[in-house]
Every structure is written in structure tokens, then in C-alpha cells.
Amino acid sequence: MASIIAGVGSSHVPAIGAALDNGRTGEPYWKRVFSGFEKSKQWMAQTKPDVAIVVYNDHASAFSVEMIPTFALGCAAEFPPADEGWGPRPVPVLKGHPELAAHIAQSVILDEFDLTIVNKMEVDHGLTVPMNLLFGTPKEWPCRIIPLAVNVVVYPPPTGHRCYMLGKAIRKAVESYPEDLKVVIFGTGGLSHQISGPRAGLINSKWDKSFLDNLTKDPKKLTRIPHIEYMREAGAEGIEMVMWLIMRGALDDKVDEVYRFYTVPASNTAVGHIILENRRKAAAKNKRAPAGRSKQAAARKAAHRIASKGRR
Amino acid sequence: MARAQHDYDDIPGTFVFDAERSRQGYGINMFCMSLMKDENRKAFKANEAEYLKKFKLTPAQTDAILKRDYNRMLELGGNIYFTAKLGATDGHSFQHLAALMTGSSQQDYAAMMLAGGRSVEGNRSKSGKQRPAKAKAKPKPKSKPKPKPSAKRK
Numbered sequence: 385m386a387s388i389i390a391g392v393g394s395s396h397v398p399a400i401g402a403a404l405d406n407g408r409t410g411e412p413y414w415k416r417v418f419s420g421f422e423k424s425k426q427w428m429a430q431t432k433p434d435v436a437i438v439v440y441n442d443h444a445s446a447f448s449v450e451m452i453p454t455f456a457l458g459c460a461a462e463f464p465p466a467d468e469g470w471g472p473r474p475v476p477v478l479k480g481h482p483e484l485a486a487h488i489a490q491s492v493i494l495d496e497f498d499l500t501i502v503n504k505m506e507v508d509h510g511l512t513v514p515m516n517l518l519f520g521t522p523k524e525w526p527c528r529i530i531p532l533a534v535n536v537v538v539y540p541p542p543t544g545h546r547c548y549m550l551g552k553a554i555r556k557a558v559e560s561y562p563e564d565l566k567v568v569i570f571g572t573g574g575l576s577h578q579i580s581g582p583r584a585g586l587i588n589s590k591w592d593k594s595f596l597d598n599l600t601k602d603p604k605k606l607t608r609i610p611h612i613e614y615m616r617e618a619g620a621e622g623i624e625m626v627m628w629l630i631m632r633g634a635l636d637d638k639v640d641e642v643y644r645f646y647t648v649p650a651s652n653t654a655v656g657h658i659i660l661e662n663r664r665k666a667a668a669k670n671k672r673a674p675a676g677r678s679k680q681a682a683a684r685k686a687a688h689r690i691a692s693k694g695r696r
Numbered sequence: 697m698a699r700a701q702h703d704y705d706d707i708p709g710t711f712v713f714d715a716e717r718s719r720q721g722y723g724i725n726m727f728c729m730s731l732m733k734d735e736n737r738k739a740f741k742a743n744e745a746e747y748l749k750k751f752k753l754t755p756a757q758t759d760a761i762l763k764r765d766y767n768r769m770l771e772l773g774g775n776i777y778f779t780a781k782l783g784a785t786d787g788h789s790f791q792h793l794a795a796l797m798t799g800s801s802q803q804d805y806a807a808m809m810l811a812g813g814r815s816v817e818g819n820r821s822k823s824g825k826q827r828p829a830k831a832k833a834k835p836k837p838k839s840k841p842k843p844k845p846s847a848k849r850k
Contacts, residue, residue, distance in 0.1 A: 398790075399790075443777040444725075444728075444729060444775070444777040444778050444781070448725065448726065448729045448778075449718055449721075449722055449725045449726065449729075449775075449778075450726075452718075467732065468732075469731070469732055469781055469784050470784075537713065537775060537777060538713055538714070538715060538718045538775075539704075539712050539713055539714040539715070540714070540715075576813075578710070578814075579776055579790070579794060580710070580711065580713075580770055580775075580776035580797065581709050581710050581711050581767060581770055581797055582708075582709030582710075582767060582797060582798050582799065583707070583708055583709030583710050583798075583814065583819055584709075584794045584797050584798050584814075585794060585798060585805060585808055585809055585813050585814040586813060586814045586815075586816060586819060587809075587812060587813025587814065587815075587816075588816040589812070591816070611704075612703045612704055612707075615704055615707055615710065615712065616704075616707050616816075616820050616821070617816060617820070620707070620710050620711075620712060621776075648809075648812050648813060649809045649810065649812075649813055651790065651791065651809075652790070652791070652794055652809060652813075654813070
């Protein structure tokens with residue numbers, strides 16, 4: 385049986401991709417950003433997922449204003465990086481998992497999430513930047529990718545609650561897939577930022593921190609945040625954060641936060657990053673753990689594990 | 697028909713790209729989308745006014761594009777991810793556009809971002825609802841007296 389073992393939240397700032405592509409990662413400004421993902425790359429290298437479901441949004445690359453699907457699931461065998469005006473990013477073509485993707489589509493549509501099936505799609509920085517942050521810059525991506533593009537460009541995007549519930553439906557779909565596959569789900573975008581109009585440059589670190597805290601502890605609270613609050617508090621484009629709730633919905637109610645990183649700014653945006661593990665995974669990893677081990681101890685242990693990895 | 701009023705119109709310095717603006721700005725955004733192709737960028741740069749005739753634009757939209765009035769483009773239905781392609785065609789970085797839209801120099805804008813960005817304090821609302829949205833939304837139901845058992849209805 386396939387299962388979702390962990391969730392990753394990550395910003396997808398295009399300038400991060402540009403810094404990578406133009407060899408500027410060593411500059412102090414960018415070092416500050418990239419250093420926050422060193423431990424995450426180690427975590428990912430150890431976790432070795434078979435498939436990553438990446439929830440992201442397209443930025444006028446694959447979809448213009450001609451067609452605006454609210455949820456579009458990539459069911460293709462591969463997804464080339466899009467030309468966003470400077471040529472395609474020099475990253476490997478992303479290999480899909482058409483069988484699992486088709487299974488998810490069939491399952492969630494019957495669960496009343498009427499998503500769009502996409503059999504041909506290029507993917508832009510919204511997807512490729514988080515891939516780089518978590519997998520580095522390999523010659524080939526080490527796992528299959530299922531892109532889930534969410535409209536957060538034309539208002540209104542789906543509500544946070546709808547996103548959260550879609551996450552639950554995706555989890556159910558994955559868990560009914562017969563092949564043994566380890567799946568990690570990404571929520572990308574955010575955190576607070578506004579890049580349009582006279583209020584551009586808005587950052588709200590306090591709000592971001594509260595969002596990350598609740599993402600771990602009380603995601604249901606986040607599902608009640610109305611769109612107006614995202615836009616007012618986290619910037620017009622900060623509304624992208626609803627996508628993180630799809631990731632969160634696909635995880636257990638109780639999760640272990642094994643890593644978090646936050647910095648301001650990357651270009652015009654607050655960069656946020658979190659790794660949440662389902663507890664079953666932690667339990668499976670440590671078979672000696674007594675069944676009644678306290679939840680806090682599990683979280684401490686997971687946090688320690690990732691921290692110690694960073695020390696080399 | 698006048699634009700319908702929305703709660704988010706109260707956010708200062710913000711043009712929310714809603715379905716109505718998406719409809720209104722279709723021409724602007726499709727024009728910007730065309731700039732993804734090099735041959736189109738060249739044609740546009742060779743004769744901007746002539747090139748714009750290929751798209752369904754109002755005189756105000758054409759004027760905003762020719763003047764590079766980015767805020768006006770947003771107001772008339774342009775979306776930032778699309779108008780940024782016009783900026784790129786002009787050879788500008790995104791931060792240049794952001795500085796333009798905020799009426800500051802690029803240097804000042806970059807310095808503001810490095811210092812933590814624009815504060816939300818004083819920037820939440822035109823009408824003076826400056827408190828965080830959560831603070832006013834939450835306590836309300838609690839302070840309400842419990843409905844009488846007889847008032848049960850659905």
C-alpha cells in the first residue's frame with residue numbers, strides 16, 4: 385500500500401531559482417536563504433520518497449488567462465520546465481507517476497473534488513524551486529513527481545478549508561493504491577508577500593510565525609481563515625499559503641514538526657519552510673519504541689535526529 | 697456597469713485580481729503573455745502602438761501600457777505575473793517594477809526589504825480597521841448570550 389509519510393512546506397520564490405541558475409548561492413544574501421535548507425536536503429536524502437506530490441501554482445507559464453483551472457493534477461509521464469521568459473530553467477525534466485496520478489484523479493473526483501486532469505503541462509519556478517531546495521541540483525530527480533497546480537492567481541482561490549479537505553481526499557486515494565510507495569507531499573508558496581501595487585513589499589513575520597505554529601498544532605484553526613485575512617495580513621500574493629493546507633490535510637491530525645526555517649527576505653518575500661512527519665513513520669523507523677511513548681518525546685527525538693544530522 | 701464593491705477593496709494600495717478584473721483585463725494580460733516569444737518582443741519594441749492594436753484594449757489600457765503605468769494596468773485588469781513580462785521585455789528586474797509601483801527608488805525599496813519589508817501596521821485598511829482581522833473576528837460568538845432552548849431552529 386502506498387502511504388504519505390511526511391509533508392514539506394516551502395516558499396517558491398523565483399529569485400531563489402535565478403540565484404541557483406546564475407551561480408550566486410555563495411553570496412551572503414543567498415547563503416542566508418540556502419543555509420536554511422541544508423538539513424532539509426539531508427532529511428530528504430535519508431527519507432528517499434518514491435513519489436513527491438507537489439502542490440504549487442503556475443505563474444502565467446502553463447496557464448494564461450485563457451483557462452484557469454482551480455485544481456489541475458498532472459497525470460503526464462513527464463513535465464518539462466517552462467520557459468518563463470529567460471529560457472527554461474536548467475533543471476532536469478520531471479518524471480511523473482501517471483498510474484498513481486490517474487488513481488488519485490479517479491478517487492478524489494468521486495470524493496467530489498472536481499479537479500482538472502492535465503496530460504501535457506510545463507512546470508515553472510513554483511514547482512522547480514522547492515524541488516531544488518529539497519533535492520539540490522542533481523542530474524536526474526531522485527523520485528517521481530505529481531504536480532498539483534492550484535489557482536491562486538485569479539481571485540478567489542479555493543478556500544483554506546477546501547484545500548485542507550482535498551488533502552484528506554488525496555491521502556485516502558494514496559492509501560488505496562496497491563503498490564508500496566513512500567509518498568511525500570509538498571505545499572509551496574508564501575509566506576507573507578505582496579508584489580503588486582503601492583503596498584508591494586509587505587511582510588508580516590508575526591502572522592507567518594502563527595501560521596507555521598498552527599500548521600503543526602492546530603491546522604483546523606487555519607482552515608477558518610477567510611481570504612480577506614490572508615490578503616490583509618500576509619499580502620495580496622500571500623494568499624498562496626492556502627496551498628500549504630492541502631499538504632497539511634494529507635497528513636495525520638497529530639504530526640511531528642522535525643524542522644522549521646524562516647528568513648526575510650528573498651527578493652520580495654518572506655521565506656518559510658517546515659517539515660512535518662506522520663508519527664507512524666517515526667514509529668516504523670524506531671521499532672523498539674514502546675507503544676505508549678509520549679508524543680512530546682517522539683517530537684524531541686525526531687527533532688534531535690534531524691539536528692544531529694546537520695553536525696556531520 | 698460600475699465595479700461591484702468587495703471587502704478587499706478596503707485593503708490599501710492593492711488591486712485584487714478578481715474574476716471581474718480578469719474579464720476586464722483579458723487584453724492586457726494576453727498582450728503580456730505574447731511577450732513570452734522573442735519575435736513578439738521585437739515586434740512590440742519596433743512599434744509599440746501598432747503592436748498593441750492586435751489586442752482588444754480600451755484606450756485607457758493602451759495608454760497605461762505605453763506609459764508603463766503599472767498601477768493603472770493593475771487597476772484596469774492587468775495581473776502582476778503578466779505585467780512583469782512587460783517589465784522583463786524592457787529589461788527591468790522585478791524589484792525595479794516593485795519600486796515603481798510603490799513610488800520609491802529601487803535602492804530605497806531594496807533597503808526596505810532587507811530591513812524586514814513593509815510593516816503591516818498602518819497598512820491593513822483604508823477605512824481604519826487597523827486591528828488584526830483575527831482579533832475582531834473571534835470573540836464575537838463568545839460574548840453572545842446562549843440562545844434559548846426554545847429558539848432552536850435550522
